[in-house]
Amino acid sequence: MVICPITVKPAFRTPELRDAVEAFASNAKRAIDLATLPNMMCHVGQRIMMSRLSAHFIKYGSDHCLDTSEPEAQLLRRSAEDAAAEVADFQSIVKDVFHQRVKSPFRALNDRISPITDFVDEGIQQSYVTMMSTQIILAWTAFETLAGDLWEAAVNAHPKTLAKLEPKGGPSQGDGKALPLSVLDKHDYDIQHKMGTILRNSKRCTFTRLDDIVDAYSRSFPQPSPLSRGAMWQDADLVAACKVRNVFAHKAGRVDDDFVTALKSDPRFRQYSERDQLVLDGKLTTDLVRGLFKFAVSLIGQVDDWLVSN
Template sequence: MTQDELLLKPGAGWAEQLFLAPKCNLDILLEAVSVFHSNFMRAHSSATFGSNIIIPTIIIERAEAEELGAIEKEGAALTDDERAKRLDTAIGKALSEYYSYLANNTGSKPDPHLYSEHIRRAYFYMEFIAKIRPQTRAAINDNFCSQLTGVWTAFEVLCDDLWKSVLDSLPNIISEREKRSILHPFGKVGGLKPIRKAYETTFTPLGEPIMTTLNDPSLDILASLRHIIVHNSAKFDQQYLDSVKQFGARAPTGAVGAPLLLDSKTVDGLLRPVGNLCKRLIWGVEEWLYVQGHFPFPRRGRAPR
């Protein structure tokens, strides 16, 4: 069974385009970008928690078995302390090589195919256990749900922070009346409709690229999923089904009252586009501020993408 066939694998390939924070030249946006990146990668860390525990366990067991085999082959009479020391040394070396590999050090590395096999085995174990233990399948599904809500939160906070960063630097860009009509009673821009209203009101004229990003259906689907996860115990309701009907097979569906059951391919298809949309939003806001003349372009020209 290959990694692609393991639908319950906890990997988070959807985050790979954001392992590095999006490039941004404007100082007023840097904190918003930094906070977004931290929030986004926190969702990624949650996604990989299971395999990050299982893989070192596999490495420890393999290193211990190999060292015990070597000791037996040598026929050496070792005390318990000597035996334990050799095992600890072998395990420490194997783990050190693994973490060195993950850190992408330039020195000697172990065979990457071996560690790909460790990952495959970790996913296989999780899939195997989930098939025979419903509680494990439910826990993995909860993890998938957490990935969706975590990425939505990262997006929502980014929208609020970017918008407020612009208004703090350019307080007269919209009127106080418009600002009050946009802000939530708690002083935040939250929810997809208010976000779109805030950006449409603020980034005009020539804000079409920003609004094209914010009007992407991937955000509507994720917002609707987040709502049933948080407010309906991750079960389908009629409101959700009606709201996503227009998106066809892109949105998970099921009978009213049925649980939302996720797998890695579905989650990847839902979250990978959102990561790209977040980058486009950051760059769109930055570009708009330059084009409108609120800030001079960097000397070296526009920020590389």
């Protein structure tokens, strides 16, 4: 099943977000490129085959174009040096045809590359499942990294408001904002634009779980920013990508109770019961990755809008 291409082009105006956004774009591209690999390798393999066929025709003529036994027999009768030179010359022609430096006598065939779906068998299908699950894991890692980097950059840029984290347990537990002298010393007692980094490094906010990401943003960004409200974080593709990633990363693709509970209202997954094997196809994988990256771009936009307005 072919996975459709996806593009990610986040826009922003706040210069402090540049590193986080550019890192995300690069990481997202890696996940997206994985989808094109099977078709690309199939395409390259067919071009190599046609280039070798063309090289046989060019070097040995039409009589031996499809039957290579005679050229091989000729090589066996030659000295090692001559045979090596012959092989090198043949390989050079193959490369020239492949890179279109030499015109192929089979130009019409070269223009008719078969799609990989023409060759899919059970083994190839299984490799697709592996690749699609890996793509979702990579896509989630790209988002997870963005969430942490973006939050850190935003708090560094506007610590006066964003570093005032609402305590998880409420005011009765104290504000928990005291910093060890070692942290201050590490930053030469200049923490004006480093509070996001300090809070992240000290684990005041973590970004390894979706709940932690939501908690960090909702505790930092004040109302009425959508970043502080739960509705934004209930995006169907965000939640689904998270749960699908977890199932493949931690459960070998077998659905668990958390997956069933979280996605019981999602028509794409409500047929699953605990311990079922999760099945991916190209469309579902594309929808999840595209939806996740769409949310990521929206997250960048919301953070950027808040910083520009404040």
